[in-house]
Amino acid sequence: MPFVHQIIPYSSLSVVGLGKNTGKTECLRYIIKRLSEKQKTIAVTSIGIDGESIDRVTATPKPEIHLEKGMYFTTVGAYYLQKRFTAEICHVEENATVLGKMLTARALEQGQLVIAGPTDTLSLQRWVTNTLQRFPVDICLVDGAVSRLSPASPAVTQSMVLATGAAYSAHLKTLVDKTRFVYDILQLPVASQTVKKSLEHITKGIHIVKEDGTVENVGIDSALTSAQIRKVVALGAERLYIPGMLGNALLQAFMEQKGAEDMCLYIKDFSHIFAEPRTFYAFLRKGGQIRQLRKVNLLAVCVNPVSPRGYHMRSEELVESMEQALGVPVYDIKKIEA
Amino acid sequence: MIFSSVAQRIDGLQYLADKMELSGSRVRRYLLQTPFTYRAETLEKQFDDIEKAVRILDKHVHAPNVLKLSHLFSSIHDIKGTLDGLKTSRVLDEIELFEIKHFASLCRDIRIVCEALDFMENAPACLQEVFDLLDPDETGTSGFYLYDSYSPALAKARKDASLAKAEENTKLWQEATERVLTEELRVRETLSGTLSGMHNLLRNNFDRLAYLEIVFAKAALAKQYGMVRPRVVPLKGAGGTDAALSVKDMVNPVLSDVLATEDGAFQPVSITLEKGPCLLTGANMSGKTVVLKTLALTQALTQFAFFVPAREAVIPLVKDVFLVLGDKQDQNRGLSSFAAEMLELNEIMGVIKKGVPVLVLVDEPARTTNPAEGAAILCATVAFMEEHATRSLISTHYGDLDVQVRKLRVVGFEGEKATGVLDPSAINRYMNYSLIEDKGHAVPKEALQIARLLGVDASFIALAQQFLKKDDDETIKTGT
Numbered sequence: 015m016p017f018v019h020q021i022i023p024y025s026s027l028s029v030v031g032l033g034k035n036t037g038k039t040e041c042l043r044y045i046i047k048r049l050s051e052k053q054k055t056i057a058v059t060s061i062g063i064d065g066e067s068i069d070r071v072t073a074t075p076k077p078e079i080h081l082e083k084g085m086y087f088t089t090v091g092a093y094y095l096q097k098r099f100t101a102e103i104c105h106v107e108e109n110a111t112v113l114g115k116m117l118t119a120r121a122l123e124q125g126q127l128v129i130a131g132p133t134d135t136l137s138l139q140r141w142v143t144n145t146l147q148r149f150p151v152d153i154c155l156v157d158g159a160v161s162r163l164s165p166a167s168p169a170v171t172q173s174m175v176l177a178t179g180a181a182y183s184a185h186l187k188t189l190v191d192k193t194r195f196v197y198d199i200l201q202l203p204v205a206s207q208t209v210k211k212s213l214e215h216i217t218k219g220i221h222i223v224k225e226d227g228t229v230e231n232v233g234i235d236s237a238l239t240s241a242q243i244r245k246v247v248a249l250g251a252e253r254l255y256i257p258g259m260l261g262n263a264l265l266q267a268f269m270e271q272k273g274a275e276d277m278c279l280y281i282k283d284f285s286h287i288f289a290e291p292r293t294f295y296a297f298l299r300k301g302g303q304i305r306q307l308r309k310v311n312l313l314a315v316c317v318n319p320v321s322p323r324g325y326h327m328r329s330e331e332l333v334e335s336m337e338q339a340l341g342v343p344v345y346d347i348k349k350i351e352a
Numbered sequence: 353m354i355f356s357s358v359a360q361r362i363d364g365l366q367y368l369a370d371k372m373e374l375s376g377s378r379v380r381r382y383l384l385q386t387p388f389t390y391r392a393e394t395l396e397k398q399f400d401d402i403e404k405a406v407r408i409l410d411k412h413v414h415a416p417n418v419l420k421l422s423h424l425f426s427s428i429h430d431i432k433g434t435l436d437g438l439k440t441s442r443v444l445d446e447i448e449l450f451e452i453k454h455f456a457s458l459c460r461d462i463r464i465v466c467e468a469l470d471f472m473e474n475a476p477a478c479l480q481e482v483f484d485l486l487d488p489d490e491t492g493t494s495g496f497y498l499y500d501s502y503s504p505a506l507a508k509a510r511k512d513a514s515l516a517k518a519e520e521n522t523k524l525w526q527e528a529t530e531r532v533l534t535e536e537l538r539v540r541e542t543l544s545g546t547l548s549g550m551h552n553l554l555r556n557n558f559d560r561l562a563y564l565e566i567v568f569a570k571a572a573l574a575k576q577y578g579m580v581r582p583r584v585v586p587l588k589g590a591g592g593t594d595a596a597l598s599v600k601d602m603v604n605p606v607l608s609d610v611l612a613t614e615d616g617a618f619q620p621v622s623i624t625l626e627k628g629p630c631l632l633t634g635a636n637m638s639g640k641t642v643v644l645k646t647l648a649l650t651q652a653l654t655q656f657a658f659f660v661p662a663r664e665a666v667i668p669l670v671k672d673v674f675l676v677l678g679d680k681q682d683q684n685r686g687l688s689s690f691a692a693e694m695l696e697l698n699e700i701m702g703v704i705k706k707g708v709p710v711l712v713l714v715d716e717p718a719r720t721t722n723p724a725e726g727a728a729i730l731c732a733t734v735a736f737m738e739e740h741a742t743r744s745l746i747s748t749h750y751g752d753l754d755v756q757v758r759k760l761r762v763v764g765f766e767g768e769k770a771t772g773v774l775d776p777s778a779i780n781r782y783m784n785y786s787l788i789e790d791k792g793h794a795v796p797k798e799a800l801q802i803a804r805l806l807g808v809d810a811s812f813i814a815l816a817q818q819f820l821k822k823d824d825d826e827t828i829k830t831g832t
C-alpha cells in the first residue's frame with residue numbers, strides 16, 4: 015500500500031493537482047479509502063467557491079468527493095442539502111456565504127458530495143486547527159484547487175501529495191520538466207535554525223540578514239514594482255529576506271547583477287515564489303541560493319497517464335521517467351487500485 | 353422612537369454603543385432597536401438588572417462564569433430567519449433544525465451559568481421540550497440529522513437504498529433514494545409543525561438572550577466610565593413632573609476619552625434644572641455646548657435604561673429630548689443655518705403646545721442674525737418655555753435681556769494673569785467649567801482676552817477695543 019503509511023504521522027495533508035484531470039480526485043479517493051481501512055478518522059474539505067466550484071469554461075460543477083462512513087466533511091449548506099446519503103450535522107458556522115452557511119458533518123454511510131469549504135489560506139489554516147480541536151479527527155485533508163499551490167503551504171498543512179499527468183502536458187519530456195520545476199521549488203532547502211528564529215515573526219518589509227543572524231529592516235515593503243526592485247537590488251546585500259512575494263522580475267534583476275553567485279534569498283515557504291522556470295534555474299546555476307523558512311513534506315507524486323482528449327502515455331514509462339527526474343516515489347493511482 | 357434614531361441627534365449615544373462589547377450583529381440590532389422608555393417601572397426593572405450585573409462583574413469569584421457566559425453568547429447564531437420561518441409555518445431544512453437544537457442546548461448551558469451567578473430571573477426559559485423533539489435517540493449531543501426513529505417508512509427507505517447500493521443496482525437505488533427524500537420531507541414537515549407551535553417560546557428566548565447580554569454590556573460600560581444608576585422621577589399626568597432635574601459631577605464620556613489621550617481630565621459639572629427655562633451664559637470656550645450635549649446624553653441614556661456618567665443623578669422622565677445646536681444648515685435644500693434653526697424650534701414648539709413633556713436644550717438661538725432681532729427671538733423662546741413650563745436650558749451671549757429668568761453662568765476663565773500665547777488646550781487648563789447662579793444682567797465679556805491668548809494679532813485686538821463703547825470698556829478684563 016504505497017505511501018499511505020507515510021501520511022499517518024501527520025495531522026494534515028493537502029492534495030494539489032498541477033492541472034485539470036491530472037487525477038487529483040482519484041488520488042484523494044485513494045488516500046481516503048486507504049486511511050479509512052487503517053481505522054483513521056478523517057476530515058476533508060476543499061478550496062471553496064473562489065477556487066474551482068464551477069469550471070468557468072465548461073460550466074461543469076467540480077467533481078464530487080467520495081466519503082467513507084464516519085468521515086467528517088466541511089462544505090456549504092447549498093451543497094450539503096443535495097446529499098443522497100445520511101450524515102449528521104455537527105457544527106454550523108455563524109456567517110453565511112452565498113451558498114449558505116458552512117457546516118461540518120459526519121457521514122453515517124458512504125456517499126459522494128460536492129465539497130466547497132474555506133476559500134483562502136487563512137481560513138483554511140483556521141479550519142485545520144478548529145477541526146482537530148472540535149472533533150476526534152486523526153488527519154485533516156485539504157483538496158486543493160487546480161494549479162493553485164497556496165493551500166499546500168506548510169502554514170496550512172504539514173504534508174502534501176502532488177498530482178500531475180497527461181492532461182497537464184501531453185509531451186512526456188515537457189510534463190516531466192514542468193513537474194520537476196514545481197518539485198524543485200517545493201524542495202528548496204530550509205534556512206538554518208538561527209536565521210529561521212530571527213525571521214519567523216517578521217511578516218512585512220524586506221530585511222537584510224547579517225552574518226551574525228541579526229536582521230535590519232530596509233524600509234521597503236515589497237519588491238513588486240520596478241522602482242521597488244531597483245531599490246532592493248541597489249542595496250547590494252548578500253542575504254535578503256523577502257516575506258512577501260518573490261516575483262520573476264526581482265529574481266531576474268538579482269540574476270543579472272554582479273555577485274549573484276554569493277546571494278542568498280530567504281522566503282517564507284514555496285508558495286511565495288512566482289518565477290519563470292528559466293529565471294529560477296538561471297539564478298541557481300549562477301550560484302545564487304533560495305532558502306525557505308518552512309518546507310512542506312512532499313510525500314508522493316501521483317501521475318495520470320490519461321488525458322481527457324484521449325491521449326494515453328505508457329504508464330510504466332511515465333512513472334519511470336518521473337521517478338528518475340525527481341528522485342521520489344511516483345505512483346499511477348489507477349494502476350495501484352487495479 | 354428607538355435608539356438608532358435618537359443616536360442620530362444626540363451626540364455620544366452611538367459612541368457609547370460602539371464601546372459596548374457585543375457578540376454580533378444579532379445583539380447590536382436588538383440594542384439599536386431599544387425603545388425610548390418613559391415608563392418608570394420598566395426602567396427600574398432594567399436598572400435593577402444592571403445593578404445586579406455590576407455586582408457580579410465586581411466579584412472576582414464570578415470571573416470564570418462571566419467568561420463562560422460571554423463565550424456562550426458568542427456561540428449563539430442569528431436564527432431570526434429560521435424563527436420567522438416558523439412563524440409563517442415554513443418547512444425548515446436540516447441545517448435550520450440543527451440550528452434550533454443547537455440554540456436549545458445553548459439555552460440549557462446559559463441557564464446553568466445563570467443559576468451559578470444567581471441571576472435566574474433573566475435566564476432564558478428551559479427548552480428541554482424542543483431539545484427532546486430534536487434528540488429522539490436521546491444522545492444528549494447537539495449534533496442533528498433526520499433520525500431513523502422519526503419514521504419507520506424513512507428507516508425502511510434508507511435500508512432499501514443502502515442494499516441497492518451494495519448490489520450496485522442503480523435503478524433500485526435511485527427509486528429508494530427518491531423515497532428517502534420524500535420521507536425526509538415528511539419528517540421535516542412534522543417537526544416544523546410542532547416547532548411552529550413553540551415559536552413564541554423560542555422567539556422569547558432569542559430576545560431574552562440579547563437582553564441578558566446587553567445588561568452585562570451596560571454593566572461593563574458603567575464600570576468603565578464610573579457611571580451610576582439614575583434616580584428616575586415618573587411622568588405625572590400629561591404635563592410632566594414638577595421635580596427638579598439634578599445631576600452631580602456629570603462627565604461627558606466622549607470628551608473625557610479624548611482628554612485622557614492628551615493627559616487631561618474632564619472637569620465634572622453639576623447642574624439643577626427646575627421646571628421652566630434657564631439661561632446659560634459663559635465666555636467663549638467655556639464649555640456651554642458641552643453642558644448642553646452632556647445633559648441631553650444623560651437624559652437619553654436614562655431613558656434607554658443605561659447608567660449615567662455622573663456621581664449622582666435625579667432624572668425626571670420626559671417623552672423626548674431636543675438638542676438644538678444651530679448647525680443644521682442645509683445648502684442642498686436652500687436652508688441657511690438661521691432658517692434651519694427656526695424651523696427646528698418651530699417643530700419643537702409644536703410638540704410642546706400639544707402638552708407633551710420634553711426636555712429642550714438650545715445652543716445660542718438666533719446667534720446668526722442681527723443682535724436686536726436675535727435678542728428678541730431669544731426672549732420669546734424663554735417666554736414660550738416659561739408659559740408652557742418646559743424644562744429647558746438655553747445658552748446665549750446676549751446680555752441685558754428683558755426677561756425675568758433664572759441664569760446659570762460658567763465660572764469661566766481664571767487665567768487673568770496669563771500672558772503670552774497659549775494653545776487651546778492650555779486655555780482649557782485656565783478654565784473653570786463649574787456653573788454658578790448669576791443674578792446680574794450682564795454677560796461675561798472675555799472674547800478679546802481669549803483671542804489675545806490664542807495669539808491673534810495684537811494690533812487687530814487693539815483695533816477691536818477702539819470699537820467697543822466706552823461704558824462697556826470698564827467691564828472688559830484684558831489682563832494687560
